[in-house]
Amino acid sequence: MSFNIPTSKKKRVIIVGGGFGGLKLANKLKGAGFQVVLVDRNNYHQFLPLIYQVASAGMEPTSISFPFRKIFQKRRDFFFRLAEVRSITPDQNMIQTSIGKAYYDYIVFAAGTTSNFFGNEHIREYAIPMKNVSEAMGLRNALLANYERAVTCATEEEKRELLNIVIVGGGATGVEIAGALSEMKKFVVPKDYPEMDKNDLHICLVEAGSRLLAGMSEKASENARRFLENMGVEVLLNRRVSDYKNHQVVLADGEVIPTRSFIWVSGVTAVQVGNIGGDALGRGNRIVVDEFNRVRGMSNVFAIGDQCIQTTDEAFPNGHPQLAQVAIQQGELLAKNLVSLEAGEKMRPFRYKDLGSMATVGRNKAVADIGAVKMHGWFAWAMWLLVHLRSILGIRNKILVLINWVWNYITYDYSLRLIIYARKAKEVVDREIREANSHWGSGSGSPDDERP
């Protein structure tokens, strides 16, 4: 296999990862005189802010997933490649990937982050992560399968384990999934499981820090906690999870919580590029970049978004928060800077413009910090809906998502409670990757990858 991309008089920009940052960069490079190659391990962009809706059976996976090839239809000098990057050879301007090697003039790493299990193998094996659409579907399936088992399981102990949902991590994702599941408990479980006492379903949110939504204002944290507790969620603060064994979450202080519905949204670590390490990485394994998002010591290697850390922005001496907005703004600026580079002009340093942040806890319940303005309740929630509906790609998806929301709002009922998975799909994907790797050595493949 090879990248099989035609040579061009234009300089080639390879973008690794089609998240918020990579997508924005690719969009802004339209007509900028580059040949753009987008590499992603999935063939679709994921709208992660709504992922908890998929996990809680409130939304179609396809409503928040957008095929790259559709997004970039009719775009000229653009190429999508379904692949994983393995390593980089800067002195040859070459990357090695699961489908062979490719050469670049500029390369931008925008692959984001993955779940951080802090090296605990038990947690890695048993916890259910929620970092992408696939995992969100897996979580939905696991929860529903556990409900079904709880109805017929042999012992009270097993039943308690199945119906205790423990969410570890009090960030936006943890707060949002906790809220969504408590609504499922309130509005759906009694109707779907008349045999089940909904009070047997226990949702617990564990946060190691002293407050939820640490990235937001004290006020927002406080409101989120109050909202969740009013909805019956048990919120544990200043409690660190140390292990998971015998169907029990083990806390640092020795206390245990029995559960087989163990959701892990507690931390992230930047996606690794095989041979970028050591000094090149900062906190959270993020690639250290300068004020132009350029990797230290490199002239044509860049990194944006969650995968990088930039300490040159006065307002953020310890690096920016890992938010979509940061990635989007970095992608936008980098597009301009690449053009400047080509034109031999000065690049502009990155300054993050905080547009505020919000999190939703449930219907009519959200918290938002817009500069000095701290909002919560119905208005913040309506704003949250609006902002996210606006950002979803495609008119069709906007319509479908809106219908879903209106429908769920009126009926208090989701209709996507399916334990469903693509049979053979996983095998196919695994085989893809296996076979691709077998091509590794001969990665160069067709000559059109070679440079003159």
Added chain:
Amino acid sequence: MSFNIPTSKKKRVIIVGGGFGGLKLANKLKGAGFQVVLVDRNNYHQFLPLIYQVASAGMEPTSISFPFRKIFQKRRDFFFRLAEVRSITPDQNMIQTSIGKAYYDYIVFAAGTTSNFFGNEHIREYAIPMKNVSEAMGLRNALLANYERAVTCATEEEKRELLNIVIVGGGATGVEIAGALSEMKKFVVPKDYPEMDKNDLHICLVEAGSRLLAGMSEKASENARRFLENMGVEVLLNRRVSDYKNHQVVLADGEVIPTRSFIWVSGVTAVQVGNIGGDALGRGNRIVVDEFNRVRGMSNVFAIGDQCIQTTDEAFPNGHPQLAQVAIQQGELLAKNLVSLEAGEKMRPFRYKDLGSMATVGRNKAVADIGAVKMHGWFAWAMWLLVHLRSILGIRNKILVLINWVWNYITYDYSLRLIIYARKAKEVVDREIREANSHWGSGSGSPDDERP
């Protein structure tokens, strides 16, 4: 584990399988004075007539999948159990399942059929079946992954294998998926894969018999073939597939067709109940039943739909065609007959009322036989849409499906081309079944399953 169903003064009817027949029966038994237990290996009903739409990325899997617990919300004396039936012990009125044993007063097998690979292990391993929503999602993923690979694969030979789509089986499913994929080739591939010459994508439909849609009129068969060939599908009749090896479909006459997109919709065999065999089974391993759909020699064991064969209907001496309508009508009558049995009245024998059959080949292209009336083209297609939209459960789903259809009709573009699978989901389901089986011996579980 155990079925964990409360004893009741009412007689218990266990329905195995929530397809068209089982679902109709369960619905019609409402208020009939029975305790109804529905057992299915999935937690949702599947609307199989539209499954090819899922496989061709034209429709959400969730648009044709309906959670049983939602369908039967508020229904009293009804219980759903996620389980697989392993065997039956008639003299104890007991079944053994993946979650333990359960006792019945009446049991109805309505588990339908599964793909028939005619004992060929190569075909079983490599062919992509399309008998349920999971498999349809797997097919979609496999096709899209193959397109991606075709863009970067190393050799022309591999590329040809990836872009040759071979569909084996010229029944309604084969005709419909062939039509849908040829539309994808015409309308989607050129936009999504500008790098790919759409003429490299070759769709071939192989049928062992002398005509397509053998169950319909000669006229319908002829029109379907003409439609497909006009859409660029190569239709091979009177050609039997004997094997699959080295990425090649091997025909009985020795000819081979290279392909890695090998779709198998060529035959079905009834789902087996462990210890029902021998004389009890007829053609296609279907359970032989009398005119009341009662299993031969049994007083309280029944079978309906595709899983059974009934030769007592004068018009169908060799058994009924395996169609949704037959299952639905048998389910409807059996509900009445069970009531009659309880009342000590005579049961009514089953007579199939043919409401006609239809198949769609593409936009504005369908064939329909309604009694003596043979239709094809736009009107038949519009009727096909109407009939199927009517039969889809739930207003929300009707709306979503309609939007999808209208959208695709106007834009000639699907937006669901996602290689997506539920991570960890398969592992979860496998573990469920494994663990369930470990409970096997102790299946009786809680005493409430025992009879006085």
